[in-house]
Amino acid sequence: MLVIKEHLQKLSLLSEEDWNHYASKFEKHTFKKNSLIIQTGEVENYLSFIETGIVRFWIDIKDNEVTFDFAFEKQFFSAYPSFLTRESTNWNIQALTPIVLWRISHADLQLIYQQTQSGDKLGRLATESLFITAAKRKTDLLTQTAEELYLRLLQEHKQLIQYIPLKYLASYIGITPQALSRIRKRIC
Structure with missing residues (x-):
């Protein structure tokens, strides 16, 4: 859990009270190498933070797996469009190595946004970071x-x-x- 705290503190000042509230909502999960964390057709219910390991994001195009992203240690990830819209995803997210995750549910994250002083700010900063990463990836692929x-x-x-x-x-x-x-x- 300490790695999440350090990561969040880099984004914004975090009171001990807010941190305790956050920490109570995260759950530790492990996945074996090659396990699917989420697959096409499911609704993403978690925002996950990688303590150890690597995940791969891929979609199926005409029976061909196309890898479009990776997430590494000390990074948050999810099938974010599905997480936000509550609609099923067309993404697959797979553990490429044995992985240890800390996960927070969509419902618990909404409570954090409502019940903590730093929740909204951290949510906005995290969303901005995801947007910047996606925009940079698109630009890199073109240039x-x-x-x-x-x-x-x-x-x-x-x-x-x-x-x-x-x-x-x-x-x-x-x-x-x-x-x-x-x-x-x-x-x-």
Whole structure:
């Protein structure tokens, strides 16, 4: 739980009283490697924080899994559009490694927003952060080469990228595994 507190304190000043209220709402969950955390057709009921592990976001397109994002340690994640709208998702979120999560339900998060002084501000800052990340990803896909995308991922998550299968990395940057192998050979 301490990792969540540290993360939230980076976003905003957090009183001890508010933290105690938050902490009482989070529940610890573990998932085995390759487990689905949420799948297409379900409604996302949780906002999750990764204590340890890596998750992959993917959608099915014509019986082909297309990876569109990853989340790493000390990051929040969810099938956020479903979490907000309460409608079913077309996303799949999978544990790529054994994973330890701290989760808060949609209902409990709404209570935090109502019952704490910092809740609304933290919610807004978290939403803004998710929006910025998504906008940056879209821009990067339009303006950077596959090699540049791979190098950035390598730079930002070097210690963790070794746990992601090549086919998922290739899908994430929009190329074939063979093309990614050529990029990796060229830069190493």
